[in-house]
Amino acid sequence: MAADPQPGRRRRTRLYALTDGRTAASRHDLTMDTMITATTDADGHGSLPTEWQEILAMCPAPNGRAVAEIAARMQMRLTPMVVLLGELLDRGLIRHRPPLDASETSNVHLLVKIRDNLARL
Numbered sequence: 001m002a003a004d005p006q007p008g009r010r011r012r013t014r015l016y017a018l019t020d021g022r023t024a025a026s027r028h029d030l031t032m033d034t035m036i037t038a039t040t041d042a043d044g045h046g047s048l049p050t051e052w053q054e055i056l057a058m059c060p061a062p063n064g065r066a067v068a069e070i071a072a073r074m075q076m077r078l079t080p081m082v083v084l085l086g087e088l089l090d091r092g093l094i095r096h097r098p099p100l101d102a103s104e105t106s107n108v109h110l111l112v113k114i115r116d117n118l119a120r121l
Contacts, residue, residue, distance in 0.1 A: 030067055030082045030089075033099040037064030040093060052088060059094065 038056040048056075051074065058073060059065050065073075071081035088094045 029098060030085055030096060031099060032066065032068035032071075032078060034067050035064045035097040035099070036067060036070060036085060037061050037095045037097070038093065039095055048093075051084065052093065055085070055088065056093060064095075064097075 036055075036059050038059045038061060040056065041060075054074065055070060058070065067081060067085060068078065070085070071078050074081065076084075085094065085096075089096060
């Protein structure tokens with residue numbers, strides 16, 4: 001039996017197997033700062049591929065995680081992660097929330113108030 005060329009590293013399922021052969025995201029509204037939340041608990045889906053279960057486990061409601069953070073934790077490039085998340089969206093296993101508009105995040109007075117309250121902690 002040949003030795004594993006990269007010991008300690010588990011084999012990953014090929015992306016095309018996880019996405020039924022799709023190579024492009026069906027949803028173009030997923031950006032690197034889109035928040036992803038699981039619609040269901042990962043424990044109840046033992047028949048799903050391991051990567052899908054990992055994503056569901058790391059994105060519990062109500063907070064979830066950003067697409068870029070999920071990709072980093074899964075050690076996967078951003079484009080394949082968007083394809084994978086698009087598949088999960090199509091199957092209803094996750095929800096997404098678009099990032100806030102700049103007008104919603106640029107309230108300087110609010111940011112100063114938050115900073116001051118955090119400094120008091």
